[in-house]
Amino acid sequence: MKRTALLLAATLRPAAAFQPGAMGGGRAGVASSTRRPMALGASPSPFGGLLDAIAPSFPSTIGGNNASAKRDEAAVTSFLAAINARADPSELMQFFAEDITYVDTSYYNPIEGTEALARHFRLHAGSAALSTFGSDSSNNIVIDDIVATSEGEESRVCVMYHLATTGGEDIKDSTAISFYNVKNGKIERVFDVTEPSSPKPGDGGLKLLKAVSKLIGDDTIVVSGSEGATNDGSNSAVERYFEAWNRRDMECAASLFTDDCRMRDLQYDDAFKGREEFEKHLLRVSDCLPSSFSFVVDDIAVTSQKAGVLWHVENDGDPLAFTRGCSFYTIDERKQLISAGFEIPEKAPPKLGYWNTVSSKFAQNPVRLVPLAIWVAYMYILFISDGILPGANALQLEQRTWAEVRDLSLNFFLVAPALQLPFSPVVHPMLEGVFNLLLAWAAMFAGFLSDEREDKPNLLPFGPMLVGMQFLTSGFLLPYLFMRTEETSSKAYVEDITGDVQRLVAEWRPLGLLLGGVGSTSIFWGLFARPDFGAFSQRYASFIDLLSIDRVGSSFIVDLVIFAIFQSWFVDDDLQRRGIESSELETLRNVAKFVPFFGLAAYLTLRPPLPSREGPD
Numbered sequence: 001m002k003r004t005a006l007l008l009a010a011t012l013r014p015a016a017a018f019q020p021g022a023m024g025g026g027r028a029g030v031a032s033s034t035r036r037p038m039a040l041g042a043s044p045s046p047f048g049g050l051l052d053a054i055a056p057s058f059p060s061t062i063g064g065n066n067a068s069a070k071r072d073e074a075a076v077t078s079f080l081a082a083i084n085a086r087a088d089p090s091e092l093m094q095f096f097a098e099d100i101t102y103v104d105t106s107y108y109n110p111i112e113g114t115e116a117l118a119r120h121f122r123l124h125a126g127s128a129a130l131s132t133f134g135s136d137s138s139n140n141i142v143i144d145d146i147v148a149t150s151e152g153e154e155s156r157v158c159v160m161y162h163l164a165t166t167g168g169e170d171i172k173d174s175t176a177i178s179f180y181n182v183k184n185g186k187i188e189r190v191f192d193v194t195e196p197s198s199p200k201p202g203d204g205g206l207k208l209l210k211a212v213s214k215l216i217g218d219d220t221i222v223v224s225g226s227e228g229a230t231n232d233g234s235n236s237a238v239e240r241y242f243e244a245w246n247r248r249d250m251e252c253a254a255s256l257f258t259d260d261c262r263m264r265d266l267q268y269d270d271a272f273k274g275r276e277e278f279e280k281h282l283l284r285v286s287d288c289l290p291s292s293f294s295f296v297v298d299d300i301a302v303t304s305q306k307a308g309v310l311w312h313v314e315n316d317g318d319p320l321a322f323t324r325g326c327s328f329y330t331i332d333e334r335k336q337l338i339s340a341g342f343e344i345p346e347k348a349p350p351k352l353g354y355w356n357t358v359s360s361k362f363a364q365n366p367v368r369l370v371p372l373a374i375w376v377a378y379m380y381i382l383f384i385s386d387g388i389l390p391g392a393n394a395l396q397l398e399q400r401t402w403a404e405v406r407d408l409s410l411n412f413f414l415v416a417p418a419l420q421l422p423f424s425p426v427v428h429p430m431l432e433g434v435f436n437l438l439l440a441w442a443a444m445f446a447g448f449l450s451d452e453r454e455d456k457p458n459l460l461p462f463g464p465m466l467v468g469m470q471f472l473t474s475g476f477l478l479p480y481l482f483m484r485t486e487e488t489s490s491k492a493y494v495e496d497i498t499g500d501v502q503r504l505v506a507e508w509r510p511l512g513l514l515l516g517g518v519g520s521t522s523i524f525w526g527l528f529a530r531p532d533f534g535a536f537s538q539r540y541a542s543f544i545d546l547l548s549i550d551r552v553g554s555s556f557i558v559d560l561v562i563f564a565i566f567q568s569w570f571v572d573d574d575l576q577r578r579g580i581e582s583s584e585l586e587t588l589r590n591v592a593k594f595v596p597f598f599g600l601a602a603y604l605t606l607r608p609p610l611p612s613r614e615g616p617d
Contacts, residue, residue, distance in 0.1 A: 068150040238300075457498075489577050
């Protein structure tokens with residue numbers, strides 16, 4: 001596909017999409033009286049029966065290799081139908097090539113490969129327009145228009161769509177355009193961009209561009225020597241429109257539209273009605289648009305009736321971040337002029353996809369606010385505050401604090417002092433006991449590594465968070481709890497646990513006994529080890545004196561309380577995925593939830609194992 005350097009036809013900020021009736025009674029500029037359902041009955045997808053629900057009211061436009069374009073268009077529409085059918089992400093992967101590149105502009109980075117894409121769909125259901133829907137969502141994708149063209153076995157498919165409820169009510173500000181590259185019925189690349197929320201930016205974007213143009217300068221654009229820079233007579237009206245923009249010939253650009261055209265600059269709420277009104281808008285934008293900016297067409301699907309364009313913006317040949325976008329145009333086939341169209345630039349940061357995912361978790365389960373609030377307070381008190389906990393805050397980098405952390409780490413799990421290794425430092429035995437009890441408790445959460453599976457990924461992967469608990473205990477436990485994915489499966493398998501090491505550790509039966517033994521040894525050590533610290537009353541008094549000036553030691557006590565409160569948060573979900581009903585194993589369940597540390601050790605020892613696909617349930 002040739003790449004053409006062109007001037008940006010619209011402003012660089014997002015703008016509004018077509019609304020019902022904006023284009024003569026129908027979405028996307030085609031009157032409702034002209035609509036007829038797309039014929040999609042030949043789709044090979046198992047979701048083919050659902051295609052009519054999302055099919056546009058416009059006839060499909062196919063260009064190039066007719067058979068390839070039809071096949072690849074069916075792959076795209078079948079994918080959208082599968083999303084509406086709430087298909088599992090593993091089923092959705094049948095529509096994609098293994099090396100799929102999936103660009104959802106609600107997020108900062110592209111998703112590469114089917115494994116990453118399936119994870120994305122599971123994690124971010126309902127957080128962006130072109131995504132799987134959450135379990136509580138009543139939304140569906142409705143195709144407004146589509147164009148497909150092919151060259152050999154490769155096709156380009158551009159889809160304009162919006163979201164609607166199952167009751168048929170359109171969802172405000174949900175219009176979007178997706179551009180697909182498809183080969184042999186497999187989608188190889190997706191680019192999706194959605195309209196911004198209301199209120200629309202309006203003239204604010206133009207004012208910003210005018211300010212930017214003063215900083216950038218007004219040098220004449222030198223167009224790259226691409227084929228699209230000149231018109232050989234074979235280009236469509238859409239391509240000639242952008243070429244006119246490149247020359248700053250607004251009269252020529254406007255002449256490529258019908259007298260009664262309806263165009264949407266998506267900065268604005270309303271369409272520009274008619275050629276004359278649209279030309280005035282072009283002139284106003286041209287006055288504000290820095291002439292060093294060029295509009296590079298990355299790909300195009302164009303027929304005699306429609307065109308879908310994928311593009312990005314460059315400044316003197318250098319790509320500008322967050323300036324990609326898609327446009328969709330309707331062409332009057334008889335006049336070969338543009339009768340309708342709209343453009344959706346990529347939204348500028350901040351990208352809201354990840355935020356939508358996080359906020360939905362709190363909306364669906366407000367109790368997550370409890371660990372969030374405690375985590376914020378914990379991090380503030382430990383690292384920043386003065387006077388709430390004794391000792392200097394962590395940011396002061398007090399030498400005594402770091403020496404204490406070093407000495408406790410050298411005596412990890414009491415191995416060095418028990419073996420009387422020469423490098424083992426002398427530390428207060430009660431502080432050593434508390435420290436190692438806390439680390440044993442943190443390590444015991446490894447018994448819940450089945451909380452991270454292929455079909456249940458977490459925004460914060462449990463494995464790395466578990467390692468972090470060995471260094472900052474509650475600083476990692478609490479974020480995992482308020483960000484984790486809820487358990488929905490009533491039966492999981494050991495093979496589903498993410499990672500070979502995690503799979504082995506999570507279901508290792510001696511884990512509870514081993515770490516329970518470490519914890520018991522830590523308590524014994526604190527009470528009786530190092531006779532030089534005296535009998536219980538004497539060592540206890542000196543320990544309290546130490547805590548009164550020690551930020552690290554006092555934070556360990558806070559961690560023990562937090563662990564005791566939140567160890568119960570894992571238990572119910574863990575039993576659920578083992579096929580245990582909420583009314584079963586009540587004694588073991590309550591012991592695990594309400595007996596600190598030792599109850600958890602007993603639970604990990606006595607709980608039913610996860611079944612294996614290779615053996616009997």
